[in-house]
Amino acid sequence: MTRLQKPATRPRRVLLAAIAAGLVTALLGAAAIPRPPSLSADVSGDDELIDTVHQLLADDPGVRDRLSVAVIDGGTVRTAHFGAMDATEYEIGSVTKTITGSLLADAIERGEVRADTPLGDLLDLGTSPAASITLDELATHSSGLPRLPMSLGMIVSAIVSQYRASDPYGATIAELEQSARDTELGEREFVYSNFGFALLGQALAEAAGTDYATLAEERVLGPLGMAHSYVPTTPAGLRDDAPTGYSVAGRPADAWTLGADAPAGSARSTLADMIAYTIAQRDGAAPGSAATEPMAPAGESGEVGYAWLTTDGVTWHNGGTGGFTSWVGFDRESDRAVVVLNGTAATVDDLGFGLMATD
Amino acid sequence: MEYITGILAVFFSGLFALSATRRGAAFARSRVELVGTGLDAVAILVVARALMPWSDVSPLLWLVPVAIAAIGVFLAVLRWSALPNLRPGRPAVRSIAYGVAHAIVLLAVLVLFLG
Incomplete structure (x- = not known):
């Protein structure tokens, strides 16, 4: 009788073990369900602007966390913070290029360089084709350089x-x-190039006899009183407790400091500082604010100055790193300026343009 | 790019579940092969969880490859006792070398990702 029972008992035990293993797998998987961060409920600032931001973001899905926004009409500044405050630090990404553009315009005004100075006069490029690129071609993304160096390593x-x-x-x-x-x-036509702006910033630093971070501090950030803004070029150059953001998947992302590519996007700033910066650019009071004037065609984006794009009357630039996005822009006709700083890699372009267009 | 990892997670989980059945070209012929296919599914699940833009798609979609993987585990346990350790008809050295190479690749992927 014992011999007859064994075959029936054994498969049942295996079946129970299989069910248990499957259930455990399912439960572990369910426990690991992704929980992307969402827009902080810790809100402060102008109530009407807070409502507007919520409305605009409802049509713009993506991972959110900290967010700081400013809308400036003439001299009236309205701000809204979500999980942040005026002094919260953000990576501004490619908005750094507008600082580099201002540095070029400023260096031209100082007589350090000319718009048509060949890059080879400032950097060790030998007789390579890149040596013939002019500084204004770099600043208007019209140098013929690709977006990034096309090396296998990159x-x-x-x-x-x-x-x-x-x-x-x-x-x-x-x-x-x-x-x-x-x-x-x-072809020397508009092709957005991080590579080009990295070279431009390093060339301007060479012309001034300093490094890029110091140049940006001495000629743009310092004169505008942007005491909480800086340009790290290594992780060691980050300030204490420098915040990091989240990737588009909601995953914590490392800080971007970019090394020699810093002039293309490593600056960090705060809403208060970026308000001062954007107002000064709008009002033509920033060092090298001639950079904002359209100078060359920029394809679907309209026209481009030194980094600054002008689309349907709005002069703007956006930025994006592994964990942050940003948008700054202004319209001199309406006297409005907008700053958006975001603690995730989800785009805020629609939010920026949307705030420019709201009443 | 990010969405591809989600598709791959469903694909590899499905492949694991199929490999645990007794039919079809994908079925595992040894325990080593079955474990290898299961680890493939785990690795791609880890990557998909980290790279998929979960704010743009419902996180509940995560449960799809998880459910398929759970079915795979259920089937694998049922089939385990009927499988030889190594694939019959193939030299043991070759099977072991293949298994080790497979494990090294998976380990490299996870170390690169989690390291």
Whole structure:
């Protein structure tokens, strides 16, 4: 009788074990369900602006966390913070390019460089095609340089950094120059280029006999009183407790400091500082604010000055890093300016343009 | 790019569940193969969880590959005792080398990601 029972008992035990294993797997999986961060409920600022931001974001899905917004009409400033305050630090990403653009306009006014100064006069580019690129071609994204250096190392770095939510940049100036020497130029028409702005910033620093971070501090950030803004170029250069943001997947992202590519996007700032910056650019009071004037066609974006894009009367720039996005813009006709600083990598372009258009 | 990881998670979980059945081209012929396919599914689930833009799609979609993987585990336990450790008809050295190489690749993927 015992022999007859064994075959029936054993499969049942296995079946129970299989059910248990499957259930445990399902429960562990369910417990690990993704929980992306959402827009902070810790809100302060102008009630009407807070409502407007909520309405605009309802049509603009994406991971949210901290967010700071300012709408400036003439001299009247309205702000809204979500999980942040005036002094909360954000990476401003490619809005840094507008600082670099201002540095070029300022250097031209100082007589340090000319708009048509060849890049090869300032950086060690030998007889490579990149040596013939002029500074204003770099500043208007019309240099023929690609968006990024097309080296195998850069491609691998971009893939790995996306995988690890880390900073894909970090080249030295010598490596940046080597990449430029190795690059074949395309047509000299509008192609948005981080590579070009990195070279431009380093060239301007060379012309001034300093490094880019110091140049930005001495000629733009300092004169505008932007005491909480700075340009780190290494992780060690970050201030204490420098915040990090979230990727589009809601994953914590490393800070971006970019190394020699810093002039293309490593600046950090606060809403209060960016309000001062944007008002000064709108009013033509910022050092090198001639950079905001349209100078060349920019395809679907309209026109481009030194970094600044002008689309349907709005002069603007956006920024994005692994964990932050930003948008700054102004319309001199309506006298409105807008600043959006976001603690995630989800775009805020529609929010920026939306705030420019609201009553 | 990010959405592809979600599709891959469903694909590899499905492949694991199929490998635990007795039919079809995908079925595992040994315990090593079954474990390898299961680890593939786990690795891609980890990557998809981290890279998918979960604010743009419902996080409940995560439960789809998880449910498929759970069915795979259920089937794998049922089939485990009927499977040899190594694939019959293949030299043991080759099976072990394949299994080790597979494990190294998976480990590299996870270390790169989590490291």
